Amino acid sequence: MEDHEILAKFQVPASRNLAFNQLVRKYQQRVYWHVRKMVIDHDDADDLTQDVFVKVWKNLENFRQDAQLFTWIYRIATNECLSFLQSKRRKFFLPLNDVGAELAAKLEADPAVAGDAIELKLQRAILRLPDKQRLVFNLRYYDEMPYEQMAEITGTSVGALKASYHHAVRKIEEYVTNADTPAANPDEAD
Amino acid sequence: MKTPFRLDEHPRRGPQPLSSPPAGYFERLPTRVMAQVAPPARSAQPLAWLLRVPASLRTGLASTLLLGTFAASLWLGGEPLPAPATPAASLDAVPSAQLVEYLTSGETHVDMLDLAELPAHHLGLTKQYLQPSASELSAALDAQPAEETGLL
Numbered sequence: 001m002e003d004h005e006i007l008a009k010f011q012v013p014a015s016r017n018l019a020f021n022q023l024v025r026k027y028q029q030r031v032y033w034h035v036r037k038m039v040i041d042h043d044d045a046d047d048l049t050q051d052v053f054v055k056v057w058k059n060l061e062n063f064r065q066d067a068q069l070f071t072w073i074y075r076i077a078t079n080e081c082l083s084f085l086q087s088k089r090r091k092f093f094l095p096l097n098d099v100g101a102e103l104a105a106k107l108e109a110d111p112a113v114a115g116d117a118i119e120l121k122l123q124r125a126i127l128r129l130p131d132k133q134r135l136v137f138n139l140r141y142y143d144e145m146p147y148e149q150m151a152e153i154t155g156t157s158v159g160a161l162k163a164s165y166h167h168a169v170r171k172i173e174e175y176v177t178n179a180d181t182p183a184a185n186p187d188e189a190d
Numbered sequence: 191m192k193t194p195f196r197l198d199e200h201p202r203r204g205p206q207p208l209s210s211p212p213a214g215y216f217e218r219l220p221t222r223v224m225a226q227v228a229p230p231a232r233s234a235q236p237l238a239w240l241l242r243v244p245a246s247l248r249t250g251l252a253s254t255l256l257l258g259t260f261a262a263s264l265w266l267g268g269e270p271l272p273a274p275a276t277p278a279a280s281l282d283a284v285p286s287a288q289l290v291e292y293l294t295s296g297e298t299h300v301d302m303l304d305l306a307e308l309p310a311h312h313l314g315l316t317k318q319y320l321q322p323s324a325s326e327l328s329a330a331l332d333a334q335p336a337e338e339t340g341l342l
Binding site: 016017020021024025028029032033036037040042045046049050053054057058107110111112113118119121122123141142143144169172173176177178 | 192193194195196197200202203204205206207208209210211212215216219220222223224226227228
């Protein structure tokens with residue numbers, strides 16, 4: 001079902017639930033993985049994904065159709081992720097590296113990554129990026145999203161996003177290259 | 191010498207580099223989300239309509255309800271309690287015959303002569319209770335024992 005059909009049905013009280021169910025089915029995987037790559041842990045990703053869709057439900061009536069529904073949902077998901085990570089640091093008075101170390105520990109426990117040394121290094125390198133830069137990297141590298149769409153989601157200019165992404169790639173390559181040296185230990189660097 | 195790592199030469203693990211969620215997760219997720227956003231109608235709050243009413247109207251309704259409750263409590267409370275009776279009023283309520291019987295009974299040690307000798311300003315009271323006629327008084331005096339008459 002196309003977005004405009006979902007939105008039209010959502011405006012009619014009798015078909016509102018059905019339309020929203022269709023919307024969740026259509027976007028749940030993309031939202032879940034977008035969130036999961038930021039918070040790593042499945043349970044956290046599950047909670048946040050549900051929160052995202054609850055917010056979508058509450059605000060869908062006010063959604064302005066001059067923006068794409070998909071980028072609007074992504075923007076909500078992005079804000080939820082960044083707020084979650086920020087509140088986690090505030091809640092436990094954790095410095096940046098400690099939250100990174102916690103996420104790295106969860107990553108190392110993930111069976112899909114744990115068995116592949118180079119992949120583990122890559123994922124650890126990604127985790128070392130600041131949250132917003134990590135978000136930009138994930139959208140571009142994994143989701144292959146056009147910069148224009150990324151600009152809509154993040155509210156940042158295309159030029160700034162390109163610079164952020166290339167800078168992130170350089171930092172990742174540098175980290176993975178030197179990962180075996182003690183200076184590259186994620187608990188000590190940055 | 192270390193081989194420099196090049197990201198574009200590294201095989202990318204698709205859009206999901208982490209392990210998949212539990213089996214059936216995406217089949218259940220829409221139902222779980224819908225349970226949060228659109229609870230069944232039967233579980234709707236009976237006064238949910240009140241939340242949709244404008245705040246000013248809600249304030250008006252609350253004031254009316256409060257005043258109505260106050261008025262109803264006053265109305266259902268009945269007439270105010272009577273003021274406590276004074277001793278004189280309580281005495282008025284006792285029948286005269288009962289009073290005379292009580293006063294002339296042996297326990298009070300008052301006889302007809304004591305009643306006849308009440309001070310002048312209490313005469314009205316004596317009359318109120320005894321209300322004797324002249325012949326009744328003469329008969330009563332004649333009936334007194336001779337010794338007592340001699341004392342007068």
